[in-house]
Amino acid sequence: MVSPNEQPRLPKFFEGTLPQEHSTKWAKCWEDKWTPWDRGGPSMALYDLLKENPDGLIPLPNEGSPKTALVPGCGRGYDVLLLSSFGYDVYGLDVSSQALDAANENAEKALSEGLYKIEGSKRGTIAWTCQDFFAEDWKDVQAPFDLIFDYTFFCALPPPLRPAWASRMKSLLSSGGRLVCLEFPSEKKASEPGPPWAAPPPEYLGYLSNPGAQPQTDEHGGVIAEKTGSLAPDGFERLVHIKPRRTHESGMEDGRVQDYISVWAHANK
Template sequence: MPSSDEQPKLPKFFDGTPPQEHSSRWTKCWEDKWTPWDRGGPSMALYDLLKENPSGAIPLPSEGSPKTCLVPGCGRGYDVLLLSSFGYDVYGLDVSSQALDAAKANAEKALAEELYKTEASKRGAVNWTCQDFFAEDWKDVQGPFDLIFDYTFFCALPPPLRPAWASRMKSLLSPGGRLICLEFPSEKGSSEPGPPWAAPPIEYLEYLSNPGAQPQTDKYGGVIAEQTQSLAPGGLKRLVHAKPERTHESGMKDGRVQDYISVWSHANE
């Protein structure tokens, strides 16, 4: 890989790589300590959602009701630590062992400096696990999960992997559980290369409403809005969809929030 002042942008680095081999490219980024997607801190959109909990849509942990959480593609684990501060027992999952080494170092520093205020009666347990999200034979991980948080994971996957992403999310979400997505980049066009690939709200809605199904797409892999399907009986339904008041700088443009945040449950609940 080139030196830091010659680093290619992510789309160029991934160009021509088959979707099934993308995990090796992400691992290479971590090995070379090149993480241009890193936000440097937790999602304030997620924090605000959990604090406000509109209509009680999100089951929060309590003294007599512990809850588990999964953050796939956790990177340095900022959101893992945030969710732990709300009392969830959290699994931070990444395909790169180097990412998890960085997460452990970040966690040690953050907790020593008390960067995360405890928002529940007690802080939840933090677990780091090096796994392939799509593998069915995870080791040392107990699922399904009461909460799953997806941010810069969906958009990191090339469109051909999105049906499998939705199917896996459904299988990992426990009965009564919630999937939270911070939708990014919501205003990018499907013709623009990734990662991150375009992730407007229609993409999440179509794939999660029909997990495992391949929707009608344009030649770039973007969902065609005029040809969407209705919610399938075995799909995930959207309970909350809103623009957060705060988000990462990458989700802003000219002082305007571009990201959306959404909450999903099983369709039969």
């Protein structure tokens, strides 16, 4: 759990840093063993979505149809382990080698203790990969992916990088694949400093509806909800947008869930 004095230090730590230099700052956090964003476990919102799979919208793996998944900015790999328990062959990607050392240690401990029981026909494979999400020349990674899970990754990126985030997601998601976003912090104002940067629903709609393009924003850089634009032919269509029954306490206020979970697919596939 993050102490009240820890989380506000993140915006101060990143203050004045150019967008392209943020990855170095995140790596420094891991080097210093200072990870106030760490959730301490997997996303229950993701678990519930996969378990319930409304209208069968999520392509779940089975013995005759293996599926791959990606968790960018995976940190200690909690959600990588969760997806593996549903049978996905999962890549946990992070820019910090120290983060992946921690993820490997966490995985060994969790699996030895019998956590993450198998939810599908078998446990999927896990691979940790130290890569820049935006680099086009990934090594030893089998892309595209059938499922990508984004939680505390989108909000970790300064807004100028969001068009590139959406464009990269478009190239990484397979035809028929699903991008799942746990939208956080959904009620933060764009005028407030990050990370985490404000991530209300119009941000996801604005960038994913037309990947690579810059939607209209206000003076603080927040997407203007009324001007998100129409769905581009090569954009992402939002299939699901709900408040999860359960989420991490950081996404709640006075017992009320603030987070949203959204599911996206290629519009032209």
